[in-house]
Amino acid sequence: MKKILCMAIALMLALTAIGALAETTDLPRNETLYFAGQQWGSVNSWNIIGTNQNNSMTIAGNSGGYRTLMFETLYMYNFMNGELVGLLANDDYAWNDDMTALTLTIKDAAKWSDGTDVTGADVARTFDIGVQVGNNVGTGFKSYISSIEADGKKITINAAVNADGQPVNPLKVLDFLTGAPIAQAAWIDTVVERNNNDTVSILNDPGEDVVWSGPYTKFYADDQKVVLVRDDNYWGQDASMWGKLPVPKYIAHAIYADNPAGENALKAGEVDVCQQFIGNVQNLWLEDGLPISTYYEEAPYGVCLTMPTAWYNFNLPVLAENPALRKAIAMAVDYDTIIANAMTNQSPSFADVPRSLMNPTEGEQALYNHEEVADLQWAGMDIDGANALLDEAGLVDSDGDGFREYNGEKISLNACCPNGWTDWQASMEVVAAAGKNIGIEITTLYPEWDIYQTVFTNPNQTEYAIYMWSPDAAAPSNPWQRVNQFMGSEFVGVENNWSGNWGQYLNEEADALIKKIPVTTDTEELKKLYTELTKIYLTDVPSFSLMYRPSLFHAVNESVWTNFPTGDDGRNIPPADCTDGYGIAALYDLELVEG
């Protein structure tokens, strides 16, 4: 018995030693840029035309722009100024007069990793296979793009047209330019062939032999770490693109168990760029004196592009039939506490940026008439106003139990968000507290994520009354896309609905206005349409935003690398984690901290 025990211990020691040896094959620190907060769990596949890759470092479409480390889009979106910067394609793209066709050319220098030219045929094939197999590119754009024609390096994108011959949505065509990663036509053919043209197997192909065009490619990936290595033959070092290679040789992302683990790694200097919400992030430099900084030195520290929103469930009659109830709850919520607590002030307040359908960037704020809707806006914590509104609507407490009734029944609602999403949970606590103040019973409910996601995307669910989700942040098609998500009818009744209108709100008037926007080019007319929509939204209150929030968090530790983009450096590189959209430009300017 003793012998066996001894042997077991010896075996364990030996294994530990091997483990320690493996550890020592670490990447050179001053050639590696470490990330946190992007990749959770190990990579499933490198198949750019597949689905469910769980490969966030290379295959991830964020609303801040596509992540172009390995696979590239035609253009890079810069949400700081709304510009489309040419990547695979030349800067100039042109619409024809009735906006039914968009023409552009691929850069002459653009090459695949196997040395062949990137051509228009690759773009066309990428779109076609997407539609055929129904991957993200296909399902995302097939309603807006009818076909893509290629002629050598020249591309014509034909917009889908409706019965009147008008394009369905030119804005979504622009989204294709920045949101669709281009795959090589020849490689797509290989994949199709080896999977016998079977949709499911094409989508699930591991894609280990994938051909890429970006500056990095896979080095290794396991359940601990994902590492990309620079492709020193990258075409982008041509003067027509960057003129040089990105600075870090390796891009590494350790797979952390949870947010605190990633945050601790950032504090310890093991992570350079951290895409995680860090409460009271300023304490890292003010109190702990760490070399950590954010895009802006002062609150809100980042660029808020989206608005996490509480949606009312219109399947519940009490909510669907009582606009006064919807508005009263929204008016009674203490948003300052939410912003101070949940966001630790990393968000402008609703007093600074009054609520509307727009995110707080200047460009979007200029799109509606502020005076016209001023009377409809609310800054929160208006208990008297909310009570008056409810009394007036006849929602009173007639049996004296402290809670109001509707049709003789106590109004009792739940406020839900996924368990463990602490900032959202804190928000729901504040919403529940608001209910208490106006005689509406609101209890919080935090289901696990697996359960939550199946319920809130179900168009017929009646389990959740008030629940949280964020509309899209920034893309060429915003703010239209966000408005559509708030009130558009196209998402109503859609099974497994991840796209928008999670409360199933229907308003024909709003719908008509939403349909007009994509084909309107006149700024004044656009402003009128958006103002009208804002009025409807603030009157009907189908949902209410709880805070403004960056779509990506961007905190950097300058122990090893420096010269990250900041708000005042004049470079106009967005705080998109040095990876997304035009944010990748940051990688070309990084410097090592000396000494």
Add this chain to the structure above:
Amino acid sequence: MKNTLRQVFHSSKFVVGFVIFVAILLTMFIYPLFNPGNPLEMIGVGTFARPGTYFSLYDAVKTPTETLRLANADDKRLGKQLSDEDRVAIVAWLSAVNVNVEGLDINDTEALLEQWRANYDPSVKPKGMTQAKRNYYKRLDAALKEVDAADTLIIADKNEEGQLEQQGTITKTDYVNVGQVANVKTLPLGTDNFGRDVLKELVSAAGTSIVIGLLAGLVATLIGLTLGLLSGYVGGICDDIIMFFTNIFTVIPGFVLLILISYSIGQEQRGAAVVALVIGLTSWTWTCRSVRSQVISLRNRDHVNLSKLSGHSLVRIILTDILPYIASYVVMAFILQVSSGILAEAQLSLLGLGPKTTEVPTLGLMMNWAMLYSAHTNGSWWAYFPVILTITLISFSLNLMNTGLDQVFNPTLRD
């Protein structure tokens, strides 16, 4: 009875435990009288305000002042803005922008600041200097400008035309008596992540947790006692069946069972009482087993047999001839059950399976939220340490009482 009590209170362990427990109970009842209101009220906007006394700056400005000339006031003021590390950092900046720092005395504030004012330029970017460091210098510069600021601050308000008009001044020697400021709030334990008064919440949570513990203990003891008595006294097939279930429950780890049941109940149904009930329902087994074994040794005693011969009913025999002999044991078991009930609630809540959060504070929920907001890594000790201390004190006092009772009632331990 009187004699027993006297004996019990002679045990120093019991007395210490009892005193601690009563002190906690008294605090629970007395403190809310001084600090009434809803313990879940979010008074602070923001997370984790430090413990201390807060007074309204707005009111303080309007409070009559006294002039105090304190010798070291300026030094203190400067020390707040310019620490020793800051002095070193200033020299580092000066060297980075190629200023000759030889002969510059780091403690000579005047000379140091003069050099700083002459050479600091926020737009300069010394080679290799990180953004974080440059931001630090920006803040330092702003702080030093405060030091240099004029001796008086001007209070201004908008007049009818909307222009600022001077209303008064504050000089460096103006002091106000805190007692005269209209709004002063002492937060002995600061605020938590929701901006709630931690002490107030803690007192209320301790109450809830004790109630949960008592309820859980009561349920567990009642079930354990009833089943143990039946099983031990009746015996036979009844004993077999009861022991069958008891063994099953003993084999399955209680806490796992607790987690599974709490999870399947769902958060909406999980009030404090339900959680207490669940804890009670999963922790009765060892009470049952011990009661049973004691009853088995009792059931063949002469007085029990006499009762049987006299034709007394089952219930009467159990209540009058058996229960009194194991009463002291049951009380001790109950105390331990209460203690473990409180701990179980804390453990469950820490996992996010405790009572729903909007209704009452409990010790476990306070720990849960403190952990979710990383209070342990961001240095906000006041949000969790007092909670841990309270839990420890409660279960320590209960266990101490139990040990004390054991010494009195257990013949093998009796002195």
